[in-house]
Amino acid sequence: MTAAEIGRGLRAGKFTSIEVTRHFLERIDHAGQLNAFITVTPERAMQDAKSADARIARGEGGPLTGVPIAHKDIFCTDGVLTSAGSRMLSNFVAPYDATVVERLAAAGMVMLGKTNMDEFAMGSSNETSWYGPVRNPWDATKVPGGSSGGSAAAVAARLAPVATGTDTGGSIRQPGALTGLTGFKPTYGRVSRYGMIAFASSLDQAGVLSQSAEDAALVLAAMAGHDPRDSTSVDVAVPDYAAGLGASMNGLRIGVIREFFGEGLEQGTGRAVRTALEGFKAMGATIVELSLPNLPLSVPTYYVVAPAECSSNLSRFDGVRFGHRCPEPRDLLDMYRRSRGEGFGAEVKRRIMTGTYVLSAGYYDAYYLKAQKVRSLINADFHKAFNEVDVLMGPTTPTPAFAIGAKVDDPITMYLNDIYTIGANLAGLPAVSVPCGLADGLPVGLQIIGPHFAEQRLLAAAHAWQQETEWHRKLPPLFA
Secondary structure: OOHHHHHHHHHOOOOOHHHHHHHHHHHHHOOHHHOOEEEEOHHHHHHHHHHHHHHHHOOOOOOOOOOEEEEEOOEOOOOOEOOOOOHHHOOOEOOOOOHHHHHHHHOOOEEEEEEOOOHHHOOOOOOOOOOOOOOEOOEOOEOOOOOOHHHHHHHHOOOOOEEEEEOOOOOOHHHHHHHOOEEEEOOOOOOOOOOEOOOOOOOOOEEEEEOOHHHHHHHHHHHOOOOOOOOOOOOOOOOOHHHHOOOOOOOOEEEEEHHHHOOOOOHHHHHHHHHHHHHHHHOOOEEEEEOOOOHHHHHHHHHHHHHHHHHHHHHHOOOOOOOOOOOOOOOHHHHHHHHHHHHOOHHHHHHHHHHHHHHOOOOHHHHHHHHHHHHHHHHHHHHHHOOOOOEEEEEOOOOOOOEOOOOOOOHHHHHHHHOOOHHHHHHOOOEEEEEEEEEOOEEEEEEEEOOOOOHHHHHHHHHHHHHHOOHHHOOOHHHO
8 A cells, every 4th residue: 555545544444553553563574684774663653653543533633644654864863873874873863853754753654763775875776884785675686776775675665655765866766766666856945954964965855755656745745845944945835746646747748858868778778768758648748859968967067066065064973072983092183084984984985085185275176166067057958948848757767776786896887877867956956756667577767857846747747657557556576
């Protein structure tokens, strides 16, 4: 059942939140081989479920009251380990809730635990976690995508009906595509980043991994909205996303990005995406092929901007106030060096070093400033495209899920796995990946990108596709 179906069943009295929560906790217990969770919180979950049942019995609550959820371990959760997948924070118990956690709790959702992730959200495969790699429920030898791979694996294996994630360069949409889920990234600033451990502050955005667009609409409506505690939070009214799901696709102008269908796109993936585009055409949409000439520059631009911001954000992790501290340091400098050397993994170190380099005297103008100028050009390309079309569509990833270990020794090849998703982050645009087929028995994702604050339009398009197809209902055989 989807999260929306569970919510309707709870309000109809078909079952209780305690029964539903116990069911998911049992599934989590039996799926340890996926390594999807860092922390499971059964006592808190059962207490939340008990409270939700009481609210429902009083006729209170909403469509998500009593529905379980898992949170990516990048969101601070009061009294619960919040590690960001790193040894650096392997002993950090957050003293407060992130806004996302706070708002979903207020909606009556039941927290099952915290999901595994690439360390500090840096990765495309969920192999950089201090807690070990997450495995794809469709094939345990394959990656689930990253950095929100634990959340994706949990929902795909039905260990949770829905889960939160974060998307800095595709880290919700990419794992969504590789595990057969709906992965939704809202407009930058639509969802508060307060209490979300920062990687790259101008790119990070919280979102949701779910089975359906309807689930994404309900969860996004609960988590979105202005937050005065976050200076990047936008004060724009949040519509009733679920109410707009029935919109017709007749007359929708779909732009197909020419650059997304070139070299590097795996044949089966391309075939599934083109079939989906024909499906939208049959629903009355118009297909327009167009070019975003600066979009191919998104990967090098991202891998200058994001490391520069991570270099700044991660400077606070020095072993002084919280997090990992090396034993018996000789002096302050030794403590800094060893604590950071021991606390951070290889990929995080690589990005910190890259970011520090591009921000250093003599290189700032040549790299960081130039990257920001190219970022403006990419944004202008999108703006021009949306003067001609309503949404853009194309593949989410160039290939289906790849084998664990296949790309860990080649960072450039790994980075190129996000080639289709990064542009939306650089421009701050909303985007969603929806399942559109299988290639070699593994899920393929169709990406839909819209203009700023067009979340309702994207959700309506995703929902319309899911009303016509059953790809979002497909379960990994081992977890059916």
